[in-house]
Amino acid sequence: MTLDDSPIASPFAGEDRAATIRDHLRDAIVDRRLAPGTKLSEAEVGVLFDVSRTVVRAALQALAFEGLVKTERxxxxxVANPSPEEARQVFDSRRLIEPGIARAAAAAGLxxxxxxxxTTLLAEETRxxxxxxxxxxxxxxRASGDFHLLLASVAGNVILLRFMEELVARSxxxxxxYGNSGASSCGHGEHAEILAALEAGDGERAAALLVSHIDHIEADLDLRSTTGLPLREALAR
Incomplete structure (x- = not known):
């Protein structure tokens, strides 16, 4: 892979550079602009963002902790290439965690x-x-994932919210x-039903709807190959 001589302009002076690079890479991975198996060269990412390899390494380590990047000695x-078994474990974890989040959110009230x-999120999904x-x-x-993160935020448990951020990114x-027909599309009406249950303060119904929703998403998965963009193009804004 070749690069031109000009690095991507750094927009984050004064901010945590490693965290910002992590966020850019995470977006490119989740959006499938970077395909599974793509090598993330510390030197190349450093050139793209005009930072040292030490800063890049910290960003990659954070993504490895989230399960979006794998490092090999x-x-x-x-970029991580989740197997069907890993995918199943992600959704198993969501079935364990999200019903409790729904109950807590309903108890807290909207x-x-x-x-x-x-309402804004549902309107964006419709668009x-x-x-x-x-x-x-x-x-x-991404909009579908944001719905679930907002639900976790309403529940008011910071630790669970962090777990959900990782699970939603992996999901x-x-x-x-591997989505076969558009899992988030299928789930749009289910999101509205979950919201209605929350507005009614019915945590048990919201929890049951969430489990069914997650089941439907997982049932839509079908292992497929994918291709992505070169690193520079994937990270271009």
Whole structure:
């Protein structure tokens, strides 16, 4: 892979550079702009962001902790390529965690601001359903994940929210890679039902709907090969 002589301009002066690089790489991975198995060269990422390899290494280690990157001794870091078994474990974990989140969110109750955020997310999903192409598809997957993260935020448990951030990132990668017919599209109506249960304060119904929703997403998975973009193009804004 070759690069031109000009690095990507750094937009994050004064911020945590490793965290920002991590976020850019995570977005490119979850959006499938970087294909599973793509080598993430510390030197190349460093050139792209005009940072040292030490900063890049910290970003890659954070992504490895999240399960989005795998590191191999003497070979370097690569975009994770989740196996069917790993995908199944991700959704098994969500079935264990999310019903409890739904009950906690219903018990906490939705504020007017929460309702506005949920309504905005559902409207965005509706808009994306009317669009076509891989860009809209990736945006739709992201919007679907945001619904579940907002639910975890409403529940008010910071630790569970962090778990969900990792699980949603892994789920988004799996869905983008192996989704057969558009799992997030199928789940849009289910999101509305879950929200209605939350608004009614019915945690048990919201929990049951979430389990069914996760089952439907997992049932749509079908192992497929994928291709991605070169590193520079994938990270270009």
């Amino acid at each position: 003497n070979r370097g870091a690569f 504020t007017p601001a929460d309702r506005d955020l949920f 994306l359903l009317d669009e076509r192409g891989p860009v809209a598809r990736r945006a739709e997957i 988004s990668l799996v869905i983008a890679l």
